[in-house]
Amino acid sequence: MTIRGHRYDSAIVDDPQRPSILAERDLTDDERAAVADAERPGVWVEDHETPEMDPLTYGPSQTALRGDGRVLSQEQTDALIVQGLYDHVAWTTSTRELRNAVGNPPLSALLQMRLGSEVVLARQQRGGIHSDPLVRLLAYRAWGDRDRKWTRRDTARVFVRDEAALMSFYGFDELEFGSIKAVGEFGSRYRLQGHRGDRSAYVDIHQDDARETENYYELRLDALEKLDELLTADGVSRMTEPHGYSRGRPVTRR
Numbered sequence: 001m002t003i004r005g006h007r008y009d010s011a012i013v014d015d016p017q018r019p020s021i022l023a024e025r026d027l028t029d030d031e032r033a034a035v036a037d038a039e040r041p042g043v044w045v046e047d048h049e050t051p052e053m054d055p056l057t058y059g060p061s062q063t064a065l066r067g068d069g070r071v072l073s074q075e076q077t078d079a080l081i082v083q084g085l086y087d088h089v090a091w092t093t094s095t096r097e098l099r100n101a102v103g104n105p106p107l108s109a110l111l112q113m114r115l116g117s118e119v120v121l122a123r124q125q126r127g128g129i130h131s132d133p134l135v136r137l138l139a140y141r142a143w144g145d146r147d148r149k150w151t152r153r154d155t156a157r158v159f160v161r162d163e164a165a166l167m168s169f170y171g172f173d174e175l176e177f178g179s180i181k182a183v184g185e186f187g188s189r190y191r192l193q194g195h196r197g198d199r200s201a202y203v204d205i206h207q208d209d210a211r212e213t214e215n216y217y218e219l220r221l222d223a224l225e226k227l228d229e230l231l232t233a234d235g236v237s238r239m240t241e242p243h244g245y246s247r248g249r250p251v252t253r254r
Helices: 029-035 074-089 095-102 133-143 152-158 163-170 213-232
Strands: 112-115 118-121 174-183 187-196 199-207
Touching (some): 095 133, 152 213, 199 213
């Protein structure tokens, strides 16, 4: 197959149950759609759950979340997508064919990210589309629609258990969270209040069953998005009131 000046041969596949992303075959309609995508920058998110990760550098002992959701440049995005392809084929195919198709792994300088007082090497991104059609095809074969369908909500979901990271991600100066009162035997009502500059707004979260942890975090993200909308709309909410919430009222802080 030749796409935009690249030529590659069929890869050596170690696992017959897992077809090589480099296998030469006719493109499917979904693959053609992926090739036709427009390039776009992604965000820096690393979840440490990708099965293709190199265990020498991302072993089970390294469980701390890395990445802060920052928007990357297109050059950084391209580098991280190529790095992701090298990580993907590391244990299933020879890397020689991938090198022939996309070139060498990216330079470490493109993967360096400052995180607080440290400089770390990034390995993953989310939501980005590579600028080269061939790499877009290989990325689609490697992880499907993951990046094509990635949303801002997905980025926030990565940090949902880290209040400081969420506050930074949404651009709040302060974020206050507390219980208001019990509702029924298991239900609870919580108030999430955000501050940005000299304005603040709150959203009440009604939870029918406090034991439903996953549902609770989704409700919390709903509330954060509504807070963001309230504080971005010059004090006027343009959102319809979601089910289960009290309406947030922007107020001027004194």
